[in-house]
Amino acid sequence: MSSCWTIVDQQEQVVSRELAHDAWPWLEVDWRRTPTDDGLYLEWTEGGLALKSTDLDARSSVRVDFCEGPQARRLKAVTGEALTRAVGCQKGLRPSVCDATAGLGGDASVLANVGCQVMAIERSDIVAALLADGLRRASLQAFDWCERMELMHADATHYLARLTHGVVYLDPMFEKERKAQPGLAMQLLHQLPTSETSADRLFFAAIESQAARVVVKRPLKAPPLGGREPASQIRGKAIRFDLYPRRKLTAEDMEPIRFGGLA
Ligand SMILES: C[S@@+](CC[C@H](N)C(=O)[O-])C[C@H]1O[C@@H](n2cnc3c(N)ncnc32)[C@H](O)[C@@H]1O
Secondary structure, eight states: OEEEEEEETTTHHHHHHHHHHHTTTTOOOEEEOOOSSSEEEEEEEEEEEEEEESSSSOOOOBOOSSSSHHHHHHHHOOOOOOHHTTOBBBBBBOOOOEETTTSSSSHHHHHHHTTOOOOEEEOOOHHHHHHHHHHHHHHTOOOOGGGGGEEEOOOGGTGGGGGGEEEEOOOOOOTOOOSSSSOOOHHHTTTTTTOOHHHHHHHHHHTSSSOSEEEEEEETOOOOGGOOOOOOOESSSSSSEEEEEOOOOGGGGGGGOOTTTTO
């Protein structure tokens, strides 16, 4: 779903506004010096793009940061995360992954960091812009994993039928079943408009694709997506990965993901 977003740019960085348009050309933008009163807005500073809300504490914001903070530490620490085992990483094999629910790129960057080629697809214009901005800043620091990660702003359901190889990874938004108050980032993300494509529809598009394997991240106690039992699971403390292998992974599955010459 696309809409016009307010971006607050207090310093009126006209040159970097052009850079912003290049980084997320899909985002329709109304540049302003101060926020309006109606909820969500973006802020553009030298530190990058951040999502904020007039309804929440002014200090709360969502910004993708691969260079410092928790995700940077996750990237530095990564060795044998369950996620990498779930997609089939093993000695000499780093399958290419189509992350069809890229979100803020947490999982996609881990996979690129261990050597997988990753096609990250995100349907929300705003989430995709935040991720594109995080990737832009990470690539300025010359992290080599950035070169293995491509981002598309699209509804992945429309692309999976064109997939020829590799692994599809799905991490759909968990239903609002959580009893605990979610963190500020989650509160902001839950306020975003969403489109109607259901997780089950995306799952069946993945299962019917030519991917060698489909991997789904689920809350530990949630039913399997589409009501289809996985062949096996990797279980953690709060989440699990449901594995749907379709054939053995081969060297061909390490080739970058392309959609019939489109991406
Ligand atoms: C729980 S988040 C993914 C989090 C991500 N794994 C991470 O580590 O940051 C789910 C994301 O999937 C996106 N999404 C849901 N359905 C989609 C679809 N059909 N195509 C592309 N993105 C989709 C949502 O917009 C949301 O940003």
